[in-house]
Amino acid sequence: MRAQLEHRIESELVSLARTSKDAVELLPADASPAEVQRLAMRLGASARARVTIVDAQGKVLGDSQVLAAEVEALENHTDREEIVRAYDGGVGVARRFSTTVKQQMVYAAVPYRHAGSSGVLRVSLPLQDVDVAVGQLRMIMAVAAVLAMVFSVFMSFVSAHYATRTIRDLFSGARALVRVEPTHLAASPTGDEIGGLAGSINEMAQAFGETVSTLAQERDRFGAVLEGMGEALVALDGEGRVTLCNRAALALLGWSEAPLGSTLREAIEQPVLHDLAQRARRDGKSEQEVGIETPGGKHLLARATRLTGADGGVVLVMRDVTDLRRLEKVRRDFVANVSHELRTPVSTIRATAEALVEGALEDKEHAMRFAQAMLRNAERLSRIIADLLDLSRIEAGEQTIDIQPVAVGAAAHRAVEIVEGAASKRELRIILDVQDGLAVQADEAALDHVMLNLLDNAVKYSSEGGHVLVWARRAGARVRIEIRDDGPGVPERDRERIFERFYRVDKGRSRQVGGTGLGLSIVRHLMESMRGKVGFVPNHPRGSVFWLELPVADRSSIPPDVTAS
Incomplete structure (x- = not known):
């Protein structure tokens, strides 16, 4: 007041x-x-x-x-x-x-x-005037309350005469409402009209309680289903205001709390969703894949259905298909890349075979050149297939990884010994700068594969007469290994994609040196399976640095015959 x-x-x-x-x-x-x-x-x-x-x-x-x-x-x-x-x-x-x-x-x-x-x-x-006015009003209300009490007492005496007839009417109405056989939960033992009314009310209460219990169970089941849905659900009333949404909708649409009472346009600025709801309100149902403008650029498959009833409500069900579309793109790119990589050597083998069949076999000089071309492309096919099988096993988790202490110096020496011949042909000098006594937790075969792949790439792409450095140091609880070359390097636009399957910076040179485009992808998967990391940074003034990081290991647990570096 x-x-x-x-x-x-x-x-x-x-x-x-x-x-x-x-x-x-x-x-x-x-x-x-x-x-x-x-x-x-x-x-x-x-x-x-x-x-x-x-x-x-x-x-x-x-x-x-x-x-x-x-x-x-x-x-x-x-x-x-x-x-x-x-x-x-x-x-x-x-x-x-x-x-x-x-x-x-x-x-x-x-x-x-x-x-x-x-x-x-x-x-x-x-404000003293307010206090005076409030006091006056309270006085008036007190007088009115006394008068009302006197009037109610008077009216109670007047209405007592009609009480029995009113109770009898209530009895009939309550029994008609229940429409079941009475159970006399708490009927009056006197058996008069009041007792009958009590019985009818008890019957009605029992029926009402059963109905409420059933509705509560249905509500709990509906709530459990709603919150357990992987899809986001948003219900709108006839005016387009949000009346219900589940936890998945909050996460998918970036809402901190349910925007109940707000219109969909106020809750999320996505015109395509508003149009979808309007079409469903008009046509009964609509479905569309939409892109949500978020930093991650989500893709949603949204369905809108009109609710039965006169209010024209709509239910929106949305599913995040971002990963699905990304995987589909990866699959399409993979099939296209595999087809492209296999087509070139197969076409070459077929062309040379046709030339031999058509008479080149009699010309020893041309026949030998064609046969060598068939051999090179057959070897290329074999390498692509072998790398594909290796990559498939690693991605499927079928590659056995035995984590144990591995001497970094020994692994580096093994990789250098394999590429020394190719390095000598190109007059490259390989320098080993590995900290003494350095060991990592890794799978020995996988680490050899990784270092050989990176070292082989460095030899292939370095300038003739240049040098390749294998450098390793301990950094806290991890060991960092770097393979540096002075080749042409990797352009900035390609650096984020060099670990993708079949991705090449210089496609012509890659095929010239015999690369399959799968080596760095295999390296990345092997390092992840060993709980390690791999990355790239540019070398200065030119060239590339591919680095590895693995957990440090206790060198004392390595047998003496494999620790020599």
Whole structure:
């Protein structure tokens, strides 16, 4: 009651302030301070409230409850709460203790403009008036309550005459409502109308309880199904407002909480979803794959179905198919790449075989060249198939990985010995710079495969007469191995894709040196299976650095015959 009365007083004060503001704005441009004070006194007397006129600097120009001689001595009002709010929002309302009139006041202030300057007109009333009004209202209500009690007692005597007939009507209505055989859960033993009514009400309560229990079970089952769904579900009413959504919808659409009561357009700025819901509302059902604008660029398969009923509600069911579409693209790219890689050697073998059949077999010089071409391409096919089988086994988890301490120096020496012949032909110098006593937790065969692959690539792509460095150091709980070359390097646009299957930076040179395009992909999968990492950084001033990181191991557990480096 008090809050309502105070709110009403505030509204009236705002109206008085706006009316009084008009009077201030009509003052002559050269109005003296005495005229302003007289206007404040007249406005205060007319409104039966305190009226204060303040200029833009917070100086009081007139106050209806202060003598003209005392106006100059009043404090600056710039920081008064109601005045600050009036400048900010056009109307300022506040309740506080007035240091001028020494009592609790409620204030309402509005800005005005006069003669090219601005200020604030404030109207206030003491809250003591509110207390008086509340007391009067309470007195009135107390008297009304006493009168109502007297009237109710009188009416109870009047209605007692009709009670039996009313109870009999209730009995018939309750039994008709239940429509089942009575069970007398708590019927009165007297057997009168009251007892029959009690029995009927008990029957109705039992039936109602069973119905509520059934509905509760259905609600719990529905809630469990809704929250257990992998798909996101959002229900909209006839006005397009969200009435229900499950946990999957919050995660998929990035909502921190369910936007119940908001329209779908307010909840998520995806016009295609709004159009989908509109089509379902019109046609009954619609389905579409949509792209959600997120940093990850999600793809959703969304279905919208109109709810049966007159309100025109719609249920949206959405499934994240981002990974599925990505896998489909990977599969398509893989098939295309495999087809392309196999087509070249197969075409070459077929062409040379046809040439031999058509007579080149009799020409020994050409026959030998054709036979060598068939051999090279057959070997290339064999390498591609072998790498594909290796990659397939690794991705399927069929590659046996036996993690144990492996000496880094020994593994590096084994890889160098294999590529030394190719390096000598190209006048390359291989430098080993491996920290003494260094060992890692790895599968020995897998680590040999990884280092041989990276070292072989470095030899193939380095400039003739250049050098390749194999460098290894311990870094905390891990060991970092780097294979550096001074070849052409990898352009920045290709660096993120060099570990993909069949991806080549220089396709012509890769085929020239016999690469299959699968080596780095196998390296990445082997390192992941050993709980390690692999990456690339450019070498300076030119070339490439491929690095490996593996957990450090205790070298003392390695047999002496395999630790030599």
